[in-house]
Amino acid sequence: MQVPYTVNTRSDTGLYNAKLGIWLFLSSEVMLFGALFSSYILLRVGADTWPHGYEHLNIPLGTVNTAVLITSSVTMVMAWASLMMKDFAKYRRYLGTTILLALVFLVIKGFEYAAKFEHGLYPSTSTYFAIYFTLTGLHGLHVIGGIIVNAYFWGPGSKMWKTDPDRFTHRIEIAGLYWHFVDIVWIFLFPTLYLL
């Protein structure tokens, strides 16, 4: 017997296995970042002084990065939609754009980090910078994870389109859900760290 519902949905739950799996995984991620945001609140409430984000961080760069990530989420959806319309070449273009935008995000983030280090601002400088570097660093790791997954589906993983197109489309949907989550985390991080 083979494992059922890898491609088809189960009628009484309306889900295929991986879709339920990714939502569960994301719920666990919510708890991870939720704990970190809670820690941020607790530390800030307990601190004697706490700098405003805009005094130390570069808001224009942060805004650009926000736009970059949101755009990449849109292209991610387009990649999936292209597969639904059976247009593989378009899918490659859109997913490629998503990966490039993610790289742009990391490069800009890298410049921001470098500027901080140049001014002698490290995680050990203050609790504000500690949480800034920890949260954005962990988010950055998630971005890198997303790039690896998407690059796999852009390159070697896309062979499955020929053998099992339905399952491959599901995989892109799953990767997309993860990518949107990474995007949403940033949408919370940006105001929390930069604006407040």
Place this chain on the structure above:
Amino acid sequence: MRKYVFSQDHKVIGIQYGITALCFLLFGFTLMIMMRWQLAYPGQPIPLIGQWLGDANAPGGIMLPEFYNQLGAMHGTIMVFLGVVPLAVGAFGNYIVPLQIGAPDMAFPKLNMMSYWSYFLGGVTMLSSFFVPGGAANSGWTSYAPLATIATTGQTFWLFGMIFLITSSLLGSVNFIVTIVQLRAKGLTFMRLPFFVWAQLVTSFLLLLAFPPLEAAGVLQLMDRLAGTSFFLPSGLVIAGQPLHVSGGGSPILWQHLFWFLAHPEVYVLILPAMGIVAEIIANNTRKPLWGYKSMVYSTIFLGFMSFIVWAHHMFMTGMGTVISAFFQTTTMIISIPSVIILTALLLSLYGGSIRFTTPMLFATAFLPMFGIGGLTGLPLGLAPSDIHLHDTYYVIGHFHYVVAPGTLFALFAGIYYWFPKVTGRRMNDVLGKIHFYGSFVFINGIFMPMFIEGLAGVSRRLYDGGQQYAHAQGVLHWNVFMSISAFCLFFFQLFFIINFFWSMKKGKKVTSDNPWDATTLEWDTPTPPPHGNFIKPLEVFRGPYEYSVPGKSKDFLPQTEPEKV
């Protein structure tokens, strides 16, 4: 290689989990045996193994306080994260759940394999920490900051090890939930699931949602240790007369909140699968349906929810204020209700049954009073006024060991004896099993019961010499020797289990049918041992999980696959 080492078959992975976890349990127990020697005979060289421990730990075989602290921290860590949980969830969950729901395998076999190997790496990391300078983690299994932040390198290993273990349980829990929701056989509705499957489902949700905050805490503590941040370091910390050069402003209490947010649900991760195993065995050996199956299921779900809002009852001593204490006292009292419902239902299931006292049933029956003692002694700890007196004494140790050792571990032993014939095709020896049971039962109580006496007298749990220096401990000190001798005897009786386990694998009595216990649930519908893919043909379920002794039927059990005669 692919078949046995990097296998993706849930049964092989279950066995891998089981063997690894049993080895860790034995190792963790050995650590405790060394500690018990030190507590009963402080300052005397440890016999037999003392000379092998090295001069850094035990010069001349006499244990140093630093080494005692390592043993304490690692005993807790290994028993909880590397022993009991992997055995209860990783081994039993992996092996039994897909069989009980009529699935060919877990939903994600590759993830399942990665989950095991991540656990394995975590275990290796933890063990290797004994060999780094300063030895293994020594700040208690709770790794409270700031003590853990300034501790030796072993603590960094501990944190990395935990991250591997958290990854493992994350992969595992996603897999379990998807498997149970998606891969149930035709006709197997949720209210027809065996109670064990329900227990595993709720357990998986606890692991899925409670572990990430500890991962967050682990990341923050790693930053504190490696990048010089002060998440858990308050301002103005002075160590050995020297002010600590950190930015300060952190909160040690934050660590405790994040830690216990995991570690309280973790208690239910330890106990729920055990209750599930006990329920299966009791229904099978009383030849009766479980009493109040539905209320047990609802209680389990309610327990799962409540376990997320009781964590700060571990923190009454932190001065977080009476209002918060009152809230957590209330939730703690509420959460005891579903546990009592489950225990009562199991107890009432015995009433009027013609009980077969097989070895698994002996362990399962013993679970009930043992868990009962563990649970009831928890009530004074859940109320702040009495907790202030009992906090950090041996009473606490006695309480949670009653839940986990003669509670959970007995249930796990019961499970091993019960499912052994399905896994190997052979029964375990009954005489050896009974010797194992009665010996363990007597001596495990000999260890933990006196702890209540010592604890009520106010003996702190953290004393390296067992309390020799403390005037108020003098009246109860003689119990230390009693407890330690009980522990050594308990160790001796485990040998019967180990011998039985290996002997029965090769020479045990072969089972003549696929269903040697005349059970009703689906795992007994497979060939013995189950082949890859489990079931010969897809099956359909027609009835609830425990239809024993149904009036008017020719046999006293109706398997779930038995169709209703029209």
